[in-house]
Amino acid sequence: MADNSILQALIEDSPNVLKRKPPEGTKRFRRCRSTPSDPTDQKPTERGSASQAKELFKDIRPTFRLVGLLLFVYLLVGVIIFYLVMDQISGRTTNRVLDALYFVIVTMTSVGYGDLVPNTDTTKLLACAFVFTGMAIIALFISKAADYLVEKQEVLFFKALHMNMKGGDAKILRAIETNRIKYKFYTVAILLAMVIVAGTLFLWKIEKLSLVDSFYCVCATITTLGYGDKSFSSKWGRVFAVFWIIASTLIMAQFFMYLAELYTEGRQKVLAKWVHTRRITTMDLEAADLDGDGQVVAAEFVLYKLKELGKISQEEISSFLEEFEKLDVDQSGTLSNYDLTLAQTSQ
Numbered sequence: 001m002a003d004n005s006i007l008q009a010l011i012e013d014s015p016n017v018l019k020r021k022p023p024e025g026t027k028r029f030r031r032c033r034s035t036p037s038d039p040t041d042q043k044p045t046e047r048g049s050a051s052q053a054k055e056l057f058k059d060i061r062p063t064f065r066l067v068g069l070l071l072f073v074y075l076l077v078g079v080i081i082f083y084l085v086m087d088q089i090s091g092r093t094t095n096r097v098l099d100a101l102y103f104v105i106v107t108m109t110s111v112g113y114g115d116l117v118p119n120t121d122t123t124k125l126l127a128c129a130f131v132f133t134g135m136a137i138i139a140l141f142i143s144k145a146a147d148y149l150v151e152k153q154e155v156l157f158f159k160a161l162h163m164n165m166k167g168g169d170a171k172i173l174r175a176i177e178t179n180r181i182k183y184k185f186y187t188v189a190i191l192l193a194m195v196i197v198a199g200t201l202f203l204w205k206i207e208k209l210s211l212v213d214s215f216y217c218v219c220a221t222i223t224t225l226g227y228g229d230k231s232f233s234s235k236w237g238r239v240f241a242v243f244w245i246i247a248s249t250l251i252m253a254q255f256f257m258y259l260a261e262l263y264t265e266g267r268q269k270v271l272a273k274w275v276h277t278r279r280i281t282t283m284d285l286e287a288a289d290l291d292g293d294g295q296v297v298a299a300e301f302v303l304y305k306l307k308e309l310g311k312i313s314q315e316e317i318s319s320f321l322e323e324f325e326k327l328d329v330d331q332s333g334t335l336s337n338y339d340l341t342l343a344q345t346s347q
Contacts, residue, residue, distance in 0.1 A: 067140045074137050078104035078130055088123045091116040094235040102238040108134030109249045111221055114228030141250065181265050185258040192255050195248040196222070202244070203230075207237050221245060222252040268309075275308045290317070 082089070082100040092115055093099050103116045107130050118124045196218055203214035209230060217230035232241040288296045288304035296304075306312045327335055329342040 070137050071141055075104055085123050088120040089116050090119045092233050094238060098238055101242055105242050105245050107131050108138055109245055110224045111226040113226045113231035115231045181261045185262050188251060188255045188258055191251050195251055199244055202240055222248040272309055
Protein backbone atom coordinates (compact mmCIF):
# COMPACT_ATOMS: atom_id res chain seq x y z
CA MET A 1 0.00 0.00 0.00
CA ALA A 2 2.75 2.44 0.92
CA ASP A 3 4.69 1.72 -2.32
CA ASN A 4 1.58 2.27 -4.48
CA SER A 5 0.81 5.62 -2.88
CA ILE A 6 4.39 6.79 -3.32
CA LEU A 7 4.42 5.72 -6.97
CA GLN A 8 1.13 7.51 -7.62
CA ALA A 9 2.41 10.68 -5.95
CA LEU A 10 5.58 10.59 -8.04
CA ILE A 11 3.61 10.20 -11.26
CA GLU A 12 1.19 13.01 -10.45
CA ASP A 13 3.87 15.43 -9.25
CA SER A 14 6.50 14.72 -11.93
CA PRO A 15 6.95 17.04 -14.95
CA ASN A 16 4.68 16.08 -17.81
CA VAL A 17 7.49 15.11 -20.14
CA LEU A 18 5.36 12.85 -22.27
CA LYS A 19 3.01 15.69 -23.25
CA ARG A 20 5.74 18.29 -23.83
CA LYS A 21 6.04 19.30 -27.49
CA PRO A 22 9.49 18.73 -28.96
CA PRO A 23 11.29 21.50 -30.83
CA GLU A 24 10.82 21.71 -34.57
CA GLY A 25 13.01 19.36 -36.56
CA THR A 26 13.56 16.90 -33.73
CA LYS A 27 12.36 13.33 -33.50
CA ARG A 28 9.22 12.76 -31.53
CA PHE A 29 9.07 9.65 -29.39
CA ARG A 30 5.64 8.17 -28.84
CA ARG A 31 4.69 6.64 -25.56
CA CYS A 32 4.18 2.90 -25.64
CA ARG A 33 0.43 2.39 -25.35
CA SER A 34 0.91 -1.15 -24.06
CA THR A 35 2.37 0.28 -20.84
CA PRO A 36 0.44 3.53 -20.25
CA SER A 37 1.59 5.79 -17.44
CA ASP A 38 -1.99 6.68 -16.58
CA PRO A 39 -4.27 3.80 -15.55
CA THR A 40 -7.21 5.62 -17.17
CA ASP A 41 -5.51 5.23 -20.58
CA GLN A 42 -5.83 1.46 -20.34
CA LYS A 43 -8.47 -0.45 -22.20
CA PRO A 44 -10.74 -2.74 -20.17
CA THR A 45 -8.82 -5.81 -21.34
CA GLU A 46 -5.49 -4.19 -20.39
CA ARG A 47 -6.79 -3.22 -16.97
CA GLY A 48 -7.98 -6.80 -16.57
CA SER A 49 -4.53 -8.15 -17.42
CA ALA A 50 -2.89 -5.77 -14.97
CA SER A 51 -5.30 -6.73 -12.22
CA GLN A 52 -4.75 -10.42 -12.97
CA ALA A 53 -0.98 -9.96 -12.66
CA LYS A 54 -1.46 -8.07 -9.42
CA GLU A 55 -3.68 -10.82 -8.07
CA LEU A 56 -1.10 -13.43 -9.10
CA PHE A 57 1.67 -11.79 -7.06
CA LYS A 58 -0.79 -11.19 -4.26
CA ASP A 59 -1.47 -14.92 -4.13
CA ILE A 60 2.25 -15.75 -4.17
CA ARG A 61 3.22 -13.40 -1.34
CA PRO A 62 1.69 -14.11 2.06
CA THR A 63 -0.29 -11.14 3.35
CA PHE A 64 0.37 -9.44 6.66
CA ARG A 65 -2.94 -10.79 7.95
CA LEU A 66 -2.01 -14.36 6.99
CA VAL A 67 1.42 -14.10 8.63
CA GLY A 68 -0.17 -12.65 11.75
CA LEU A 69 -2.68 -15.48 11.81
CA LEU A 70 0.11 -18.06 11.48
CA LEU A 71 1.97 -16.44 14.35
CA PHE A 72 -1.16 -16.42 16.52
CA VAL A 73 -1.88 -20.09 15.79
CA TYR A 74 1.75 -21.00 16.47
CA LEU A 75 1.73 -19.22 19.84
CA LEU A 76 -1.68 -20.62 20.80
CA VAL A 77 -0.72 -24.21 19.97
CA GLY A 78 2.65 -23.76 21.67
CA VAL A 79 1.12 -22.39 24.87
CA ILE A 80 -1.41 -25.24 25.05
CA ILE A 81 1.22 -27.95 24.44
CA PHE A 82 3.86 -26.61 26.79
CA TYR A 83 1.23 -25.78 29.42
CA LEU A 84 0.35 -29.48 29.47
CA VAL A 85 4.00 -30.60 29.72
CA MET A 86 5.26 -27.80 31.97
CA ASP A 87 5.99 -30.34 34.71
CA GLN A 88 8.60 -31.82 32.36
CA ILE A 89 10.42 -28.49 32.02
CA SER A 90 12.91 -27.56 34.71
CA GLY A 91 13.85 -24.07 35.82
CA ARG A 92 12.47 -21.13 37.74
CA THR A 93 8.71 -20.87 37.13
CA THR A 94 6.19 -18.11 37.86
CA ASN A 95 2.78 -18.70 36.28
CA ARG A 96 2.07 -21.85 34.28
CA VAL A 97 0.40 -20.11 31.29
CA LEU A 98 2.87 -17.22 31.30
CA ASP A 99 5.83 -19.57 31.52
CA ALA A 100 4.52 -21.61 28.59
CA LEU A 101 4.13 -18.48 26.47
CA TYR A 102 7.54 -17.19 27.57
CA PHE A 103 9.17 -20.52 26.69
CA VAL A 104 7.54 -20.52 23.24
CA ILE A 105 8.74 -16.95 22.55
CA VAL A 106 12.29 -17.69 23.68
CA THR A 107 12.31 -20.85 21.55
CA MET A 108 10.81 -19.20 18.46
CA THR A 109 13.31 -16.32 18.45
CA SER A 110 16.21 -18.75 19.16
CA VAL A 111 17.22 -16.68 22.21
CA GLY A 112 17.31 -19.77 24.44
CA TYR A 113 18.23 -18.29 27.83
CA GLY A 114 18.32 -21.67 29.54
CA ASP A 115 16.25 -20.51 32.51
CA LEU A 116 13.52 -22.95 31.38
CA VAL A 117 14.87 -26.22 29.99
CA PRO A 118 13.07 -29.38 28.71
CA ASN A 119 14.25 -32.36 30.72
CA THR A 120 12.44 -35.29 29.05
CA ASP A 121 12.66 -36.80 25.57
CA THR A 122 9.11 -35.68 24.78
CA THR A 123 9.67 -32.02 25.62
CA LYS A 124 13.04 -32.02 23.88
CA LEU A 125 11.47 -33.29 20.64
CA LEU A 126 8.66 -30.75 20.98
CA ALA A 127 11.21 -27.97 21.45
CA CYS A 128 13.07 -29.10 18.32
CA ALA A 129 9.86 -29.03 16.28
CA PHE A 130 8.84 -25.62 17.59
CA VAL A 131 12.22 -23.99 17.05
CA PHE A 132 12.30 -24.87 13.31
CA THR A 133 8.64 -23.94 12.78
CA GLY A 134 9.04 -20.76 14.79
CA MET A 135 12.11 -19.60 12.87
CA ALA A 136 10.23 -19.99 9.58
CA ILE A 137 7.29 -17.99 10.88
CA ILE A 138 9.51 -15.33 12.42
CA ALA A 139 11.28 -14.91 9.06
CA LEU A 140 7.92 -14.22 7.39
CA PHE A 141 6.90 -11.94 10.21
CA ILE A 142 10.15 -9.95 9.88
CA SER A 143 9.45 -9.17 6.23
CA LYS A 144 5.90 -8.05 6.99
CA ALA A 145 5.60 -6.61 10.47
CA ALA A 146 8.92 -4.80 10.62
CA ASP A 147 8.56 -3.36 7.11
CA TYR A 148 5.07 -2.16 7.97
CA LEU A 149 6.33 -0.52 11.15
CA VAL A 150 9.32 1.09 9.45
CA GLU A 151 7.34 2.47 6.50
CA LYS A 152 4.89 4.09 8.90
CA GLN A 153 7.68 5.69 10.91
CA GLU A 154 10.03 6.77 8.11
CA VAL A 155 7.61 9.44 6.84
CA LEU A 156 7.40 10.93 10.33
CA PHE A 157 11.18 10.71 10.65
CA PHE A 158 11.72 12.48 7.32
CA LYS A 159 9.24 15.23 8.20
CA ALA A 160 11.01 15.80 11.50
CA LEU A 161 14.34 16.25 9.68
CA HIS A 162 12.86 18.49 6.97
CA MET A 163 10.15 20.48 8.72
CA ASN A 164 10.72 23.51 6.47
CA MET A 165 10.43 21.63 3.19
CA LYS A 166 7.83 23.10 0.89
CA GLY A 167 5.94 21.35 -1.87
CA GLY A 168 3.44 19.18 -0.06
CA ASP A 169 3.24 15.45 0.52
CA ALA A 170 4.13 14.56 -3.08
CA LYS A 171 7.53 16.25 -2.79
CA ILE A 172 8.16 14.57 0.56
CA LEU A 173 7.21 11.18 -0.84
CA ARG A 174 9.47 11.70 -3.85
CA ALA A 175 12.40 12.59 -1.58
CA ILE A 176 11.72 9.52 0.56
CA GLU A 177 11.63 7.30 -2.53
CA THR A 178 15.00 8.66 -3.67
CA ASN A 179 16.65 7.90 -0.30
CA ARG A 180 14.37 5.07 0.75
CA ILE A 181 16.97 2.65 2.12
CA LYS A 182 18.82 5.41 3.97
CA TYR A 183 15.71 6.62 5.80
CA LYS A 184 14.66 3.06 6.59
CA PHE A 185 18.09 2.44 8.08
CA TYR A 186 17.92 5.62 10.17
CA THR A 187 14.40 4.76 11.34
CA VAL A 188 15.35 1.22 12.36
CA ALA A 189 18.48 2.53 14.10
CA ILE A 190 16.34 4.86 16.22
CA LEU A 191 13.85 2.08 17.01
CA LEU A 192 16.73 -0.23 17.94
CA ALA A 193 18.16 2.37 20.32
CA MET A 194 14.71 2.78 21.90
CA VAL A 195 14.21 -0.96 22.55
CA ILE A 196 17.76 -1.26 23.94
CA VAL A 197 17.15 1.60 26.36
CA ALA A 198 13.70 0.26 27.32
CA GLY A 199 15.00 -3.26 27.97
CA THR A 200 18.01 -2.02 29.94
CA LEU A 201 15.93 0.24 32.17
CA PHE A 202 13.33 -2.48 32.79
CA LEU A 203 15.93 -5.06 33.81
CA TRP A 204 17.65 -2.48 36.00
CA LYS A 205 14.52 -1.26 37.78
CA ILE A 206 12.23 -4.33 37.82
CA GLU A 207 14.59 -7.31 37.69
CA LYS A 208 17.05 -5.52 40.03
CA LEU A 209 20.08 -6.25 37.88
CA SER A 210 23.03 -3.89 37.78
CA LEU A 211 23.13 -1.40 34.92
CA VAL A 212 25.97 -3.27 33.22
CA ASP A 213 24.25 -6.66 33.65
CA SER A 214 21.01 -5.20 32.30
CA PHE A 215 22.73 -3.90 29.17
CA TYR A 216 24.61 -7.20 28.86
CA CYS A 217 21.35 -9.18 29.04
CA VAL A 218 19.73 -6.90 26.44
CA CYS A 219 22.62 -7.38 24.00
CA ALA A 220 22.62 -11.15 24.53
CA THR A 221 18.87 -11.20 23.83
CA ILE A 222 18.55 -9.02 20.72
CA THR A 223 21.49 -10.80 19.06
CA THR A 224 19.84 -14.15 20.05
CA LEU A 225 23.00 -15.28 21.87
CA GLY A 226 21.05 -15.99 25.05
CA TYR A 227 23.91 -16.94 27.38
CA GLY A 228 21.38 -17.63 30.13
CA ASP A 229 23.29 -16.29 33.11
CA LYS A 230 21.03 -13.21 33.08
CA SER A 231 17.37 -13.34 32.06
CA PHE A 232 13.82 -12.32 32.96
CA SER A 233 12.96 -14.30 36.09
CA SER A 234 10.04 -12.41 37.72
CA LYS A 235 6.39 -12.63 36.73
CA TRP A 236 6.19 -9.04 35.44
CA GLY A 237 9.58 -9.45 33.83
CA ARG A 238 8.31 -12.31 31.69
CA VAL A 239 5.15 -10.40 30.79
CA PHE A 240 7.40 -7.62 29.49
CA ALA A 241 9.75 -10.13 27.82
CA VAL A 242 6.92 -11.75 25.82
CA PHE A 243 6.44 -8.52 23.85
CA TRP A 244 9.91 -7.02 24.09
CA ILE A 245 11.83 -10.08 22.84
CA ILE A 246 9.75 -10.33 19.65
CA ALA A 247 9.99 -6.60 18.93
CA SER A 248 13.71 -6.28 19.67
CA THR A 249 14.81 -9.34 17.68
CA LEU A 250 12.70 -8.24 14.69
CA ILE A 251 14.16 -4.74 14.75
CA MET A 252 17.71 -6.06 15.13
CA ALA A 253 17.26 -8.30 12.09
CA GLN A 254 15.91 -5.38 10.06
CA PHE A 255 18.81 -3.18 11.19
CA PHE A 256 21.44 -5.51 9.73
CA MET A 257 19.38 -6.12 6.60
CA TYR A 258 19.09 -2.38 5.86
CA LEU A 259 22.76 -1.89 6.71
CA ALA A 260 23.66 -4.43 4.01
CA GLU A 261 21.21 -2.83 1.56
CA LEU A 262 22.64 0.62 2.29
CA TYR A 263 26.15 -0.61 1.50
CA THR A 264 24.93 -2.29 -1.71
CA GLU A 265 23.04 0.84 -2.75
CA GLY A 266 26.17 2.93 -2.20
CA ARG A 267 28.18 0.69 -4.52
CA GLN A 268 25.38 0.81 -7.12
CA LYS A 269 25.39 4.62 -7.03
CA VAL A 270 29.15 4.67 -7.59
CA LEU A 271 28.70 2.38 -10.61
CA ALA A 272 25.81 4.49 -11.93
CA LYS A 273 27.88 7.68 -11.62
CA TRP A 274 30.73 6.05 -13.56
CA VAL A 275 28.36 4.89 -16.31
CA HIS A 276 26.75 8.33 -16.62
CA THR A 277 29.96 10.33 -16.66
CA ARG A 278 32.37 8.25 -18.76
CA ARG A 279 32.89 9.09 -22.42
CA ILE A 280 31.35 6.91 -25.13
CA THR A 281 33.84 5.28 -27.48
CA THR A 282 33.50 3.67 -30.89
CA MET A 283 33.68 0.28 -29.20
CA ASP A 284 30.65 1.24 -27.11
CA LEU A 285 28.74 2.16 -30.27
CA GLU A 286 29.57 -1.18 -31.84
CA ALA A 287 28.42 -3.01 -28.72
CA ALA A 288 25.22 -0.96 -28.54
CA ASP A 289 24.33 -1.63 -32.18
CA LEU A 290 21.96 -4.55 -31.61
CA ASP A 291 20.71 -4.94 -35.19
CA GLY A 292 24.14 -4.42 -36.77
CA ASP A 293 23.07 -1.65 -39.18
CA GLY A 294 25.97 0.62 -38.24
CA GLN A 295 23.73 3.10 -36.41
CA VAL A 296 22.61 3.30 -32.79
CA VAL A 297 19.09 4.56 -32.17
CA ALA A 298 17.83 5.85 -28.82
CA ALA A 299 16.31 2.49 -27.79
CA GLU A 300 19.58 0.65 -28.45
CA PHE A 301 21.57 3.27 -26.54
CA VAL A 302 19.24 3.03 -23.52
CA LEU A 303 19.46 -0.77 -23.53
CA TYR A 304 23.25 -0.60 -23.65
CA LYS A 305 23.33 1.76 -20.66
CA LEU A 306 20.95 -0.48 -18.74
CA LYS A 307 23.26 -3.43 -19.45
CA GLU A 308 26.21 -1.46 -18.07
CA LEU A 309 24.25 -0.71 -14.90
CA GLY A 310 23.37 -4.39 -14.53
CA LYS A 311 19.66 -3.66 -14.80
CA ILE A 312 19.19 -6.02 -17.75
CA SER A 313 21.22 -8.81 -19.31
CA GLN A 314 21.90 -9.75 -22.94
CA GLU A 315 19.96 -12.98 -22.42
CA GLU A 316 16.88 -11.00 -21.35
CA ILE A 317 17.18 -8.67 -24.34
CA SER A 318 17.45 -11.65 -26.70
CA SER A 319 14.42 -13.25 -25.07
CA PHE A 320 12.36 -10.06 -25.55
CA LEU A 321 13.45 -9.78 -29.19
CA GLU A 322 12.46 -13.39 -29.82
CA GLU A 323 9.05 -12.74 -28.31
CA PHE A 324 8.70 -9.64 -30.50
CA GLU A 325 9.54 -11.62 -33.64
CA LYS A 326 6.96 -14.27 -32.77
CA LEU A 327 4.26 -11.64 -32.27
CA ASP A 328 5.25 -9.72 -35.44
CA VAL A 329 3.40 -12.15 -37.72
CA ASP A 330 3.41 -9.91 -40.82
CA GLN A 331 7.15 -9.18 -40.38
CA SER A 332 6.55 -5.41 -40.59
CA GLY A 333 8.88 -4.56 -37.71
CA THR A 334 5.97 -3.20 -35.66
CA LEU A 335 3.19 -4.73 -33.57
CA SER A 336 -0.48 -4.09 -34.13
CA ASN A 337 -3.81 -5.55 -33.06
CA TYR A 338 -3.79 -7.49 -36.33
CA ASP A 339 -0.48 -9.13 -35.36
CA LEU A 340 -1.81 -10.07 -31.94
CA THR A 341 -4.98 -11.55 -33.45
CA LEU A 342 -2.97 -13.65 -35.90
CA ALA A 343 -0.53 -14.77 -33.18
CA GLN A 344 -3.35 -15.83 -30.88
CA THR A 345 -5.11 -17.66 -33.73
CA SER A 346 -1.95 -19.58 -34.65
CA GLN A 347 -1.43 -20.59 -31.03
